[in-house]
Amino acid sequence: MNTETFKESLLDRDTEFRELARQHGRYEARLTELAALSYPNDEEQLEESTLKKKKLAVKDQMEAIMQRHLASGNNQTH
Numbered sequence: 001m002n003t004e005t006f007k008e009s010l011l012d013r014d015t016e017f018r019e020l021a022r023q024h025g026r027y028e029a030r031l032t033e034l035a036a037l038s039y040p041n042d043e044e045q046l047e048e049s050t051l052k053k054k055k056l057a058v059k060d061q062m063e064a065i066m067q068r069h070l071a072s073g074n075n076q077t078h
Contacts, residue, residue, distance in 0.1 A: 010069065017065045020058050027055040 010017040034040060034048045 006066065006069075010066065014065060014069070017062060020062050020065070024055060024058045024062065027051050027058065031055065 007021075011021060012018075031048060031051050034044055034051070037044060040048065
């Protein structure tokens with residue numbers, strides 16, 4: 001099973017993974033908005049930095065869930 005298929009499977013059956021993926025998407029969308037600003041102010045720059053850290057933390061949590069499922073042999077699709 002490839003990584004994308006595995007992620008799709010987890011989105012279907014793991015509530016925590018699904019919520020983390022949504023959160024990651026929200027952070028990504030806001031980061032895209034902030035990146036489009038020509039002259040971000042100090043608050044926007046701080047928000048961008050904070051969101052990058054949060055997004056990375058969420059990605060790490062998602063990776064941990066994937067590893068946990070792989071280690072348990074629970075990586076079959078429906």
